[in-house]
Amino acid sequence: MNSKTIETISPQVLYILLALAVKERHGYEIMKQVKADSDGKVIMGPGTLYGAIKRMLKNGWIKEAGEKDRRKYYSLTELGRKNLSVELQRYEEMLEKARKKNLLGNPVTAKFAFSYVRKSL
Amino acid sequence: MNSKTIETISPQVLYILLALAVKERHGYEIMKQVKADSDGKVIMGPGTLYGAIKRMLKNGWIKEAGEKDRRKYYSLTELGRKNLSVELQRYEEMLEKARKKNLLGNPVTAKFAFSYVRKSL
DNA sequence: GACAATATATCGCCAAGTGATATAATTCGC
DNA sequence: GCGAATTATATCACTTGGCGATATATTGTC
Numbered sequence: 270m271n272s273k274t275i276e277t278i279s280p281q282v283l284y285i286l287l288a289l290a291v292k293e294r295h296g297y298e299i300m301k302q303v304k305a306d307s308d309g310k311v312i313m314g315p316g317t318l319y320g321a322i323k324r325m326l327k328n329g330w331i332k333e334a335g336e337k338d339r340r341k342y343y344s345l346t347e348l349g350r351k352n353l354s355v356e357l358q359r360y361e362e363m364l365e366k367a368r369k370k371n372l373l374g375n376p377v378t379a380k381f382a383f384s385y386v387r388k389s390l
Numbered sequence: 391m392n393s394k395t396i397e398t399i400s401p402q403v404l405y406i407l408l409a410l411a412v413k414e415r416h417g418y419e420i421m422k423q424v425k426a427d428s429d430g431k432v433i434m435g436p437g438t439l440y441g442a443i444k445r446m447l448k449n450g451w452i453k454e455a456g457e458k459d460r461r462k463y464y465s466l467t468e469l470g471r472k473n474l475s476v477e478l479q480r481y482e483e484m485l486e487k488a489r490k491k492n493l494l495g496n497p498v499t500a501k502f503a504f505s506y507v508r509k510s511l
Numbered sequence: 512g513a514c515a516a517t518a519t520a521t522c523g524c525c526a527a528g529t530g531a532t533a534t535a536a537t538t539c540g541c
Numbered sequence: 542g543c544g545a546a547t548t549a550t551a552t553c554a555c556t557t558g559g560c561g562a563t564a565t566a567t568t569g570t571c
Binding site: 279280281283290291308311353357360361362363364366367370372373 | 398400401402404408411412427428429431432474475478480481482483484485487488491493494
């Protein structure tokens with residue numbers, strides 16, 4: 270079907286992709302990594318994690334990469350890596366748009382430490 | 391309520407917040423602005439838009455700002471502006487993490503990634 | 512031995528995105 | 542002036558997805 274829109278990836282799935290981009294990890298390790306990557310702000314429960322893993326396996330974004338002890342390891346596929354890249358690019362474009370609308374500080378002026386005032390809130 | 395996680399905002403809602411951050415707009419205008427802000431990639435249908443508007447009104451992120459002709463205008467509240475700011479900040483932190491993991495090459499390569507067809511998840 | 516942490520997995524609830532559909536006014540080409 | 546496309550708002554049902562609750566078992570620690 271004519272998909273009208275390039276689908277956006279949920280933050281939760283993006284965090285999983287980010288965690289696996291560095292190296293293969295098992296489920297529980299992903300949970301902890303997401304927490305670390307979000308500075309403790311996003312705490313992913315098992316329902317979210319294993320639900321997402323199931324879908325990502327089905328769609329070929331990740332694949333199983335062996336078992337050790339009672340740990341099941343997962344790794345990114347090429348497709349998963351591409352989708353991560355695309356979504357990160359969307360993030361950058363989003364921020365660029367926000368900067369053009371003066372909703373964020375300008376990183377260029379930020380380099381010159383003086384005169385940089387954050388405009389949030 | 392012991393909310394574990396700071397909630398992430400869906401891309402769709404974020405696009406609406408971004409559209410209203412500049413000035414008050416009516417529904418149809420928001421649709422067009424989202425398309426523009428996403429460079430034509432995100433096309434929001436009426437179901438998504440008016441569903442989101444309803445929720446955002448209920449949660450006090452936006453408010454009604456008068457009617458003209460057959461147009462209903464909406465504007466951001468302080469709460470809405472704050473949530474936009476927080477989410478944009480999360481976007482920046484996400485990209486910073488990705489950069490530290492060397493997942494973002496030069497922007498030229500990243501732009502190529504958009505030629506891939508994204509499979510739904 | 513008890514308890515916290517590690518580790519995987521499923522269930523059902525509900526919120527949310529989406530296409531389809533409806534309705535009506537306005538604008539534009541022919 | 543007429544039909545079609547566009548503008549504009551709104552609801553509906555469908556399906557996906559996030560998430561808490563729950564279950565089970567192991568490992569490490571006090």
